[in-house]
Amino acid sequence: MMKTIAFTILAGAFALVTSHAAEIGKPAPDFSVKNTAGETVDLASLKGKVVVLEWVNYQCPFVKKHYESGNMPKLQETYTAKDVVWLTVSSAAEGKQGYYDATKMAEVAKEQKNKATHTLMDTDGKMGKAFDAKVTPHMFIINKDGVLVYNGAIDSDPKDPATADKLFANALDAVLAGTPVENAKNKPYGCGVKY
Amino acid sequence: MRFFLLILPLLALGSPIASGKGHARVDWIAMSKSCLPGKPVETAVRMVIDPGWHTYWINPGEGGMKTTFEWKLPDGWKVGEIGSPLPKRFLTGDLPGFGYEGTVLFPLGITPPADFSGTATLSGTVSWLACNDGACVPGESEVTLQLSAGPPAPTGEAGLIETALAKVPSASDTNYKLHLVEDGNFLKLRIEPSDKTTPLLQTHAFPATPDVIDAAAEIRFATDGGGWSARVPKSEYATRPIEKLALVLAGPDGVSPISLSWQKSH
Numbered sequence: 104m105m106k107t108i109a110f111t112i113l114a115g116a117f118a119l120v121t122s123h124a125a126e127i128g129k130p131a132p133d134f135s136v137k138n139t140a141g142e143t144v145d146l147a148s149l150k151g152k153v154v155v156l157e158w159v160n161y162q163c164p165f166v167k168k169h170y171e172s173g174n175m176p177k178l179q180e181t182y183t184a185k186d187v188v189w190l191t192v193s194s195a196a197e198g199k200q201g202y203y204d205a206t207k208m209a210e211v212a213k214e215q216k217n218k219a220t221h222t223l224m225d226t227d228g229k230m231g232k233a234f235d236a237k238v239t240p241h242m243f244i245i246n247k248d249g250v251l252v253y254n255g256a257i258d259s260d261p262k263d264p265a266t267a268d269k270l271f272a273n274a275l276d277a278v279l280a281g282t283p284v285e286n287a288k289n290k291p292y293g294c295g296v297k298y
Numbered sequence: 299m300r301f302f303l304l305i306l307p308l309l310a311l312g313s314p315i316a317s318g319k320g321h322a323r324v325d326w327i328a329m330s331k332s333c334l335p336g337k338p339v340e341t342a343v344r345m346v347i348d349p350g351w352h353t354y355w356i357n358p359g360e361g362g363m364k365t366t367f368e369w370k371l372p373d374g375w376k377v378g379e380i381g382s383p384l385p386k387r388f389l390t391g392d393l394p395g396f397g398y399e400g401t402v403l404f405p406l407g408i409t410p411p412a413d414f415s416g417t418a419t420l421s422g423t424v425s426w427l428a429c430n431d432g433a434c435v436p437g438e439s440e441v442t443l444q445l446s447a448g449p450p451a452p453t454g455e456a457g458l459i460e461t462a463l464a465k466v467p468s469a470s471d472t473n474y475k476l477h478l479v480e481d482g483n484f485l486k487l488r489i490e491p492s493d494k495t496t497p498l499l500q501t502h503a504f505p506a507t508p509d510v511i512d513a514a515a516e517i518r519f520a521t522d523g524g525g526w527s528a529r530v531p532k533s534e535y536a537t538r539p540i541e542k543l544a545l546v547l548a549g550p551d552g553v554s555p556i557s558l559s560w561q562k563s564h
Contacts, residue, residue, distance in 0.1 A: 164436050200433045238361045290509055290535040294434040295361045295391040
């Protein structure tokens with residue numbers, strides 16, 4: 104009896120540890136989520152490509168700043184041209200700030216000049232929780248081998264993107280150049296993801 | 299008709315017109331509206347936050363942003379460092395944070411120049427982020443304060459500023475010594491009093507330095523020899539050797555707040 108309890112506690116502890124799945128240097132959590140067109144996008148099928156995940160909420164002032172300034176669309180355009188798969192992910196639950204149905208989300212993305220490869224509708228928040236996406240914008244980079252190599256902020260300063268340290272872009276440049284990523288894990292700023 | 303179309307979306311956002319931009323209002327108050335040349339006067343920036351919303355401390359925790367102040371002073375005027383009162387812990391969705399709800403006063407000592415005469419207008423800009431579970435809204439507001447040369451006379455707000463000053467942690471590095479040792483994903487903290495009879499009031503404990511201690515972790519010290527020890531989880535963002543930590547501790551109801559600091563010796 105005692106043994107069973109001990110085992111259960113151990114198993115529980117183990118489950119807690121492994122739930123922190125999105126770790127730098129480890130395979131990224133697998134996901135299979137529909138895009139705004141209703142097509143399924145899964146990580147397994149993207150092997151061999153560098154994948155960027157960008158958590159979005161178009162009503163969040165931090166996100167707005169990066170879209171209204173054109174910074175985010177420019178990054179999307181620049182890196183998708185370098186064969187990067189850029190996935191903009193919305194994990195806002197229905198009824199929460201930033202939630203739109205797929206059709207409306209596609210419209211808003213277009214208005215905001217989003218140039219991502221896909222916008223993923225993670226309305227149940229499973230993908231967001233698997234990556235422990237905390238805020239919008241929160242950026243992740245997965246390398247060609249499916250390993251998570253960046254988890255952090257878009258840049259170092261929410262007040263002025265122009266003079267901020269370009270943490271994410273520098274990391275992505277390093278990944279594309281095959282050099283080590285500095286600051287692979289840092290604290291992203293923004294609005295909490297509205298799970 | 300067009301008028302209504304413009305107004306309705308604003309109302310839906312929670313009446314920003316009534317409350318000021320960013321779900322909070324700020325003004326600048328003083329213990330006295332008059333002061334003698336070269337003699338400091340205590341003032342405070344008062345922030346009234348809409349019910350259900352919060353703003354952030356110097357360590358905002360996760361997902362928040364600290365409140366910042368910028369001053370525009372006439373020549374010869376000096377300001378001290380603005381005081382940050384003891385914060386509260388809260389969750390914004392899943393994100394642990396530190397900050398303020400309701401009304402908060404940030405005390406600020408001001409010193410006029412030695413040749414001060416007449417009246418001076420001081421101004422500043424306060425920037426903050428207000429969040430509730432559903433949204434985050436940035437706020438920014440100008441504050442001004444007019445002071446005249448003359449013997450000090452307490453204003454109606456003097457008592458409020460007095461109370462606010464008592465909520466600002468005082469540096470207590472001469473009374474206590476803080477030590478920090480990294481231990482894998484944890485930090486071992488130790489506090490030693492310079493006088494063994496000094497108690498440690500630690501009903502409230504907050505990490506004032508961001509990204510060192512996990513913002514969600516409760517910090518509790520246990521009596522250990524002649525001091526107190528605690529083992530706390532490291533912040534997941536502490537990816538490099540820790541260089542410094544400031545801790546803020548206070549007794550029940552936030553009484554006697556103190557600030558202790560540790561710096562890595564090189």
